[in-house]
Amino acid sequence: MKLMVEFDSDGVQYPNIAAAILRSGVMVNVERALIDGDEGWALLDVDDKDADMFITALSRKGVSIRIQKDAVSHNRTDCVDCGLCISICQKQVFSFDENWQLVVDSERCVLCGRCATYCPQRALSIQK
Amino acid sequence: MYKSIDEINERIRDGSVRVVSAEEMPNIVDELGVTGALRDVDVVTTGTFGAMCSSGAFLNFGHSEIPIRMEKMWLNNVEAYAGIAAVDCFIGATQESTTRHSEYGGAHVIEDLIAGKSVELHARAKGTDCYPRTSITNEFTLQELNQAIMLNPRNSYQSYNAATNMSDQAIKTYMGFLLPSHRNITYSGAGCLSPLANDPTLSVIGSGTPIFIGGANGVVVGEGTQSSPGAGFGTLMTSGNMKEMSSDYIRAATMTGYGVTMYVGVGIPIPLLNEEIVRHTAVRDEDLKTNIVDYGTPFRDRPVIREVTYAQLKSGSVEIDGEEVRCSPLSSYKKAREVAAELKTRIETGSFTMALATRPIDSHKINKPMAEKGYVCHVNEMMVSTFVTITGEESVKEAAKRLLKGETNHLPVIDSENRLIGIVTTYDVSKAFAKDEQDMSVSEIMTKNVITIAPDAPVDFAARTLQQHNIGALVVIDSSRHILGMLNSYDLGDLVGGRGRR
Numbered sequence: 001m002k003l004m005v006e007f008d009s010d011g012v013q014y015p016n017i018a019a020a021i022l023r024s025g026v027m028v029n030v031e032r033a034l035i036d037g038d039e040g041w042a043l044l045d046v047d048d049k050d051a052d053m054f055i056t057a058l059s060r061k062g063v064s065i066r067i068q069k070d071a072v073s074h075n076r077t078d079c080v081d082c083g084l085c086i087s088i089c090q091k092q093v094f095s096f097d098e099n100w101q102l103v104v105d106s107e108r109c110v111l112c113g114r115c116a117t118y119c120p121q122r123a124l125s126i127q128k
Numbered sequence: 129m130y131k132s133i134d135e136i137n138e139r140i141r142d143g144s145v146r147v148v149s150a151e152e153m154p155n156i157v158d159e160l161g162v163t164g165a166l167r168d169v170d171v172v173t174t175g176t177f178g179a180m181c182s183s184g185a186f187l188n189f190g191h192s193e194i195p196i197r198m199e200k201m202w203l204n205n206v207e208a209y210a211g212i213a214a215v216d217c218f219i220g221a222t223q224e225s226t227t228r229h230s231e232y233g234g235a236h237v238i239e240d241l242i243a244g245k246s247v248e249l250h251a252r253a254k255g256t257d258c259y260p261r262t263s264i265t266n267e268f269t270l271q272e273l274n275q276a277i278m279l280n281p282r283n284s285y286q287s288y289n290a291a292t293n294m295s296d297q298a299i300k301t302y303m304g305f306l307l308p309s310h311r312n313i314t315y316s317g318a319g320c321l322s323p324l325a326n327d328p329t330l331s332v333i334g335s336g337t338p339i340f341i342g343g344a345n346g347v348v349v350g351e352g353t354q355s356s357p358g359a360g361f362g363t364l365m366t367s368g369n370m371k372e373m374s375s376d377y378i379r380a381a382t383m384t385g386y387g388v389t390m391y392v393g394v395g396i397p398i399p400l401l402n403e404e405i406v407r408h409t410a411v412r413d414e415d416l417k418t419n420i421v422d423y424g425t426p427f428r429d430r431p432v433i434r435e436v437t438y439a440q441l442k443s444g445s446v447e448i449d450g451e452e453v454r455c456s457p458l459s460s461y462k463k464a465r466e467v468a469a470e471l472k473t474r475i476e477t478g479s480f481t482m483a484l485a486t487r488p489i490d491s492h493k494i495n496k497p498m499a500e501k502g503y504v505c506h507v508n509e510m511m512v513s514t515f516v517t518i519t520g521e522e523s524v525k526e527a528a529k530r531l532l533k534g535e536t537n538h539l540p541v542i543d544s545e546n547r548l549i550g551i552v553t554t555y556d557v558s559k560a561f562a563k564d565e566q567d568m569s570v571s572e573i574m575t576k577n578v579i580t581i582a583p584d585a586p587v588d589f590a591a592r593t594l595q596q597h598n599i600g601a602l603v604v605i606d607s608s609r610h611i612l613g614m615l616n617s618y619d620l621g622d623l624v625g626g627r628g629r630r
Contacts, residue, residue, distance in 0.1 A: 080177070080379055080391060080463055084304045086444075086456035087312035096444075100462040118305040120179070120381035120389070120458065 001048050001107065002031070002068035003055070004128070009038040010062030017042065017058070024057035026050040031110040041128075043068060043110055071109040071126055074102070078123035085115040085124060129163055130402040136170045137481050147171045147397075147475045149468040150321050150409055157410035162403045165410075171475055171482065172409040174323040175340075175395040175467030178316050178459025179381060181302065182282035182353060183390045184220040185238055185370055188274040189249065191215055192266075197259035198251035202226070203237045210251065214259055218279075221380075221390040233388030235380035238278075241270040242342070243375045276370035278342060282352040284394045286324035286362040287418045290315035290441060290455070292433060292448065295424030296577065300385025304458050306423055310433070310448050313420055313455035318464035319413040319438030323396035324362045326409045332398050333364070334485025340395035340471045341366050343374035345480055348396070350487065356495035364489075366394060377467065391460070395467040397475060399482045413439035420446065426589065428497060507590050508583035510620065511604045511613035517542045520549060520571030524560045527552050527570050538601040540611055541574045547609040550574035553600075580605045583612050591620055 005017065012035055021028060026046060033042035046054055051067070058065050072093060081102045086094045091108045094115070109126070116124045139145035146169050148156060153172050157165045189198075191214070201210040201217050205225045208217040221235040241247055246267045255262040270276055292313045293299050293306035300306075304314045319325065327333045337348040346368025355363040377393030400406050416438040421430040436446055442461070445452045474480035516534035518527050520541050531539055531554055541550035552574045560566060560573050581590050581602045590602060594617050604613040 080460045082178075082391075082458050082460045083456040084314060084458045087314060087454045088305050088307070088456075090307075090311075092454075100460075100465070114305065118300075118384045120304075120383055120391075121379065122382070 001046060001051055002071075002109070003028075003044045003046055003051065004041060004066050004068040005044060005058065006041045006064045007035065007039060008062045011060070012036075012038065012040055013062075014060075016060055016063050017044070019060075020054060020058035024050070024053045026054040026057070028054060032112070068109075070106050071111055071128070072104050072106045072115070073125045073127055074104045075123040075125075078121045080121055082120065085119055088118055089115055129166055131166065131170070131400060133399055133401065133482050133484050136399050139170055140475060140478055140481050143476075143478065145170045145475060147173060147472045149465070149472060150174045150326050150398075150411075151465070151468070153326075153409045154320070154412045157406065162406050162410075166400055166403055166406045169400055169406075172326060172398045172400060173395060173468040173471040173475070174318075174321055174326050174398065175393065175464040175469075175471065176284055176318040176322050176459065177377070177391060177393040177463030177467055178318075179302070179383070179389040180280060180283045180392040180394075181222050181389045183238075183278070183280040183392055184218055184234060185276055185278045186212075186216060186218050187276050189215045189217075189268065190274050192261065192264055194261050195259045196251065196253050196261035196264050197256060198264070199253045201249065201251040203249055204232070204240070204247050206232065206234050206237050208234070222388050224388055230382050230384075230387045233380070233382075235388050235390035238370070238390065239375055239378055239380040241276065242370060242373045242378055244269065244271075270371055278344075278346070278366075278368050278370050278373070279349070280341075280366045280392065282354055282363045283341075283366045283392060284323050284352070284364045284396075285317060286322065286328065286357065287360055287416060287438075288316045289430075290418055290420040290436060291423045292420055292453065293424040294422040294431075294433070297424075299423060300383070301423050302383050302386045302389065303423060304383060305385075308424075310451075310453055313441070313446055313448075313453050314458050315418070315441045315455060316457065316459045317418075317438070318459060318461055319416055319442060320411050321461070321464050321468055323394060324357075324364070325411055325416055326398055327396075327405070328357070328360070328362070328408060328491075330357060330362065330489045330491040331408075332401070332405060332485070333396060334489050335487035336483060337396060337485045338480065338483050339366060339368075339397075340393070340467060340474070340480075341368035341373075342370070342378040342392055343376060344368035344370070344372035345474070348485070351489045351493070354495050355489070355493060357489070358492040358494040361495070362489075362491070364394075377463075391463075393463060393467040395471040397471055397480070397482060413437060413442055420448070505587045506583065507581055507585045507587060507602075507604055507615055508612070510587055510590075511583070511615045512619065513613045515540070515611065515614045517611065518552070518570055519543070520569060520574065522570050523566065524552075524557055524568050524570060524573060525566040528557045528561070528566070531557060536614070538603075538614060538616075540578070540603050540614075541570055542611070546611070548578060548580065548603060548605055548611055550576045551578045551603065578603055581615060582606075587620060590615055594620075
């Protein structure tokens with residue numbers, strides 16, 4: 001699953017993610033991050049079974065963590081099921097079902113936002 | 129055996145007509161044979177739903193009290209062509225708003241009207257004795273117009289090239305967003321469900337053929353613009369009454385970085401009159417071939433990467449250079465099926481009857497490119513043919529000397545066969561000196577990805593290339609990467625000053 005970690009000015013001062021990895025022994029993959037001097041966020045991919053352990057290990061001052069859900073908002077009314085988003089997305093969030101209807105698997109999304117930018121019908125948006 | 133259009137219409141009237149979609153036809157022909165299928169099936173419905181840029185509508189507003197002869201006109205800030213009589217216009221799908229640019233255009237105006245929304249009209253005129261008014265601003269809805277006739281110059285391509293991008297920069301095209309280094313493929317068209325794919329010889333479809341367009345019962349006007357059926361790229365000019373259309377089948381869209389387009393649902397019923405027609409409608413995606421072309425080159429004749437069938441495209445991945453590349457459509461197959469199904473329902477319920485075309489369309493025609501007769505200034509007229517080069521093995525210090533001697537800021541790097549392999553600039557050399565790296569070899573500091581241009585490219589294209597990459601010079605090379613000259617940005621200043629103009 002995907003975890004969204006957000007840091008405030010205290011949180012960015014300390015190697016929180018590294019510490020949590022060492023403390024819990026859980027491997028995580030940082031898929032997207034934006035961190036500067038006084039705030040930041042990181043999107044982590046972690047095995048479902050290890051998520052709770054990692055969340056516990058990371059809970060510290062200046063750090064908030066939540067499970068990233070429903071990152072892609074798909075407006076069914078505007079969508080015409082053209083499928084352009086399918087090959088643009090590098091994380092295979094989008095696919096067709098057997099009736100050529102678009103299926104969205106938000107779990108895989110790393111919030112790059114490309115699908116929202118290039119959807120011809122403006123039917124997709126990303127919720128961080 | 130053959131069947132007449134009157135027999136088919138008689139069956140539509142008495143409710144006994146048998147209609148199937150083009151998707152079902154191959155299996156029916158396999159099962160019953162061509163003659164059996166002709167006996168059993170009366171009409172095959174086709175459908176497509178994709179981006180059709182060459183679309184628009186004629187609107188008539190009626191005369192205002194104190195009439196005006198509208199000469200310039202905007203609908204929701206999208207300019208419409210007003211050079212047709214006093215209160216008529218043509219709104220083109222791709223025309224963009226003066227305020228919202230590519231987020232709103234002619235296609236959106238059309239979709240808004242069809243959805244029942246009110247649209248603002250603003251028009252200007254010089255004023256005449258018979259039409260004294262000089263401006264008008266008003267709101268109108270579709271129902272208030274006398275006529276709203278959709279007339280699409282080029283719809284329903286028989287097939288279309290699939291697109292990929294072999295360059296190392298992502299590009300924004302009318303085929304969607306193409307990732308660098310052929311990491312995706314996009315394609316358009318409904319394959320075996322596509323209208324012209326089921327009548328490639330245009331033996332049924334012609335002027336006057338009744339069609340489904342945007343939800344209305346419309347008509348084929350005739351040959352579409354740029355139609356090239358002799359090369360497998362036929363198109364149709366279509367028309368229908370906008371007042372009978374629905375936004376289920378007409379959708380405005382924006383291809384980001386390219387502009388506005390309109391998704392149109394077109395369905396054409398094919399009456400099965402003889403065995404040849406039946407054979408054509410039995411086409412499968414496996415039989416329909418197109419080319420994947422490289423949109424990463426700016427030229428008209430884009431290189432063909434490989435041939436591909438619609439079956440391969442629809443599978444979701446296609447092999448290029450031994451790699452599986454993900455591919456996806458930009459036309460909607462689900463909607464194309466809905467078009468074919470809706471058309472089938474209309475025929476079965478008697479609200480849509482068949483007719484023979486009144487004029488055939490030339491099925492051998494091949495489209496010609498533009499022959500530029502006007503004066504175009506090419507790169508080879510503006511480039512500098514005296515230039516200095518260096519090899520990759522030589523030192524940075526040598527590069528510095530060469531730059532000074534050549535009085536230039538750009539030094540192309542060549543291999544032993546004089547082919548371009550990189551470039552170093554005064555900036556690169558200064559940086560190396562500042563870091564005490566003057567004894568390094570040129571190949572260690574050079575930029576390998578050189579922005580080049582062909583000698584026969586128009587200079588305005590060269591100017592755009594310089595601007596896009598934010599660089600000061602382009603290396604002019606031939607097809608074997610031998611350097612022919614350098615094109616410096618300051619040389620293009622001469623264009624304004626006189627050289628290269630007439």
